[in-house]
Amino acid sequence: MKKSHVAVYGVLALAGLAAAYTTWLEGEQTEQRPEEVVAFDCNERELRWLELRTERKTTKIEVRRESGRDKALHWVTVTERPRAEGGESRPEQTEEFVGNQPLDEFLSRNMPLKALRSLGEISQARLTELGLVRPTIRLQIQCGSRRGTFRIGGSTFGSEDRYARAASGGPVYLFPAALVRDLEGADFRFMQRELARMQESEIDEARVTAFGRSKTLIHRNRLSPREAEWVDSADRNRRNEIYGNWLDRVRGLRAQEYLAPGAEPGSATSRPTRVLEIVYRTGGRETGRLELVRLDTTPIEYFARSDVTRSWVEVPRSVATEVEQDVRPVLGLEPLPAPPSTVSDGGAPSGDGGATRVGDAGAPRGDSGTRRPVGEAADAGPVAEDPHGH
Numbered sequence: 209m210k211k212s213h214v215a216v217y218g219v220l221a222l223a224g225l226a227a228a229y230t231t232w233l234e235g236e237q238t239e240q241r242p243e244e245v246v247a248f249d250c251n252e253r254e255l256r257w258l259e260l261r262t263e264r265k266t267t268k269i270e271v272r273r274e275s276g277r278d279k280a281l282h283w284v285t286v287t288e289r290p291r292a293e294g295g296e297s298r299p300e301q302t303e304e305f306v307g308n309q310p311l312d313e314f315l316s317r318n319m320p321l322k323a324l325r326s327l328g329e330i331s332q333a334r335l336t337e338l339g340l341v342r343p344t345i346r347l348q349i350q351c352g353s354r355r356g357t358f359r360i361g362g363s364t365f366g367s368e369d370r371y372a373r374a375a376s377g378g379p380v381y382l383f384p385a386a387l388v389r390d391l392e393g394a395d396f397r398f399m400q401r402e403l404a405r406m407q408e409s410e411i412d413e414a415r416v417t418a419f420g421r422s423k424t425l426i427h428r429n430r431l432s433p434r435e436a437e438w439v440d441s442a443d444r445n446r447r448n449e450i451y452g453n454w455l456d457r458v459r460g461l462r463a464q465e466y467l468a469p470g471a472e473p474g475s476a477t478s479r480p481t482r483v484l485e486i487v488y489r490t491g492g493r494e495t496g497r498l499e500l501v502r503l504d505t506t507p508i509e510y511f512a513r514s515d516v517t518r519s520w521v522e523v524p525r526s527v528a529t530e531v532e533q534d535v536r537p538v539l540g541l542e543p544l545p546a547p548p549s550t551v552s553d554g555g556a557p558s559g560d561g562g563a564t565r566v567g568d569a570g571a572p573r574g575d576s577g578t579r580r581p582v583g584e585a586a587d588a589g590p591v592a593e594d595p596h597g598h
């Protein structure tokens with residue numbers, strides 16, 4: 209064979225390889241960037257609720273609109289159905305909580321309800337293979353007066369995207385894995401744990417009330433990260449880092465668990481003691497409020513409620529103890545005597561510096577750790593004021 213012929217064949221072989229590689233690459237790119245399709249047309253303004261039901265868990269996101277608020281509030285209800293033990297069924301466990309910013313972003317990303325792509329109509333045998341004949345997961349969406357129900361089947365290899373089909377029939381869709389995964393883990397991903405959503409730079413002043421005293425703190429130069437500082441409204445030219453440090457600690461309070469809407473901390477035999485209240489203002493208008501109470505059980509428990517959480521929430525005892533102790537210097541009061549040496553939960557002292565509950569000094573410590581079903585409010589009576597005011 210002549211050398212010229214070898215060269216020609218070589219060029220043709222390289223061209224063939226290049227064409228094959230290009231075709232393969234185009235196929236890969238198509239798989240990585242499939243075109244989305246709308247499985248159920250519903251915008252955020254029309255959405256009323258979204259619910260995912262599995263064998264052991266139901267997650268429902270409700271959109272609630274309140275007068276005077278431009279933005280809708282998202283409430284999440286998670287109901288778990290534990291497995292039976294010893295042949296005996298166990299009661300359902302339900303928790304309701306306010307949704308957070310990631311939930312807002314989740315809804316913006318998934319409304320209207322979109323699929324990665326449509327697989328079209330497929331045979332009954334193929335439906336069985338994809339887990340869509342007797343699926344154990346159901347997704348429902350209420351949009352105005354319209355309702356859509358989708359059966360969720362098996363998942364794809366690798367990406368774990370989920371096959372889905374409307375209960376009424378029709379094409380099979382491929383839903384993104386995150387849609388189902390995020391709803392299944394809503395109690396971890398979507399719970400509003402921060403007691404405030406506004407940034408500190410958005411606050412003009414904070415009025416702190418505790419131990420029978422009040423003080424208004426002014427946020428000077430709040431729009432400048434380098435120069436912003438909190439000062440006493442009665443002495444604005446005097447710097448005192450204790451104010452900013454204490455407010456940072458307050459912002460460190462996080463919701464661990466929500467009480468049922470309308471429920472109060474404590475019970476008829478264990479009344480909470482009011483620890484403090486903070487009212488935030490911007491431009492002369494109230495923009496936030498936070499309450500903190502203490503339940504003198506064994507161990508001590510702290511609960512907070514804000515304009516963001518709506519309901520009472522349990523907060524970490526260690527952080528709340530520091531917030532309660534350190535508010536006294538903020539208000540110009542002497543620190544409390546050292547609490548008893550008994551230590552529990554994260555090193556937080558179990559004592560309260562000698563405080564006693566109003567009208568119940570000799571009562572036994574109460575029902576720590578008990579939780580009420582959703583909708584059952586405790587008749588705890590009025591919150592007692594802390595008797596340590598001077």
